[in-house]
Amino acid sequence: MLSPTKRPDLPATLTAAIVRGAKGRCPRCGEAKLFRAFLKPVAHCPACHHDWTHQRADDFPPYVSILLTGHLMAxxxxxxxxxxxxxxxxxxxxxxxxASVLMISFLQPAKGGTIALQWWHGMHGFNPSGKAEAGAADAPVPSPDNPWR
Structure with a gap:
């Protein structure tokens, strides 16, 4: 669990965020589980306290799962x-x-990746977006000695 003073280890790229989500981890910090049940995401990350209630994965994860299963089964x-x-x-x-086994096994990673994609691009009320938040984390912090740095 992150301490209140420690910043989460934000992903540097969209790919890194999607990989975290596909693994079932929090796309923002990568420390806590993203799902409380098979396809039910947690409301808030227990490690970084990010709100995941804005996600609207809807029909995209089944679409991805069907697409992958079809291409592997053909x-x-x-x-x-x-x-x-x-x-x-x-x-x-x-x-x-x-096909049934493949479909079920692809569903949760597809949903985690979709949630990460939505967070990264600031969709559906995720604000600030992951891209902006990760960019702000890389920016140098002004020091009291030199405010321009």
Whole structure:
């Protein structure tokens, strides 16, 4: 848990924020879990206290999950369809089972990445945006001796 005086380790790029979200970690600090249940994000990060209630992932994570599953399954479906040694019911059972497992396994990382994307770009009430906040963290802090630095 972050102390009140310590700044969170903000991601330097959008990719870093999305990777944190896809791993199920807070995209802002990377220390705490982003989800309290399978697809339910926490209201506030317990480490950096960032408010995640503004997220509106809606239909984008299932879309990403379907897209990835379809692209991974297509070669297998073509191969099993061309194979004359396996009965069609077995090929169908294999494909449906594998597609279901892939869909479910991609959903949470896709939602975490979507939340990170929304935070980074300041969408849906995330203010300041992650991009602006990370840029401000990199800016030099003025010292009392030299206010221009």
């Amino acid at each position: 070669p297998l479906i073509i191969y099993l369809g061309m194979s004359s040694t396996m009965p069609m019911w077995q090929a169908l059972a294999i494909c449906l089972t594998l």
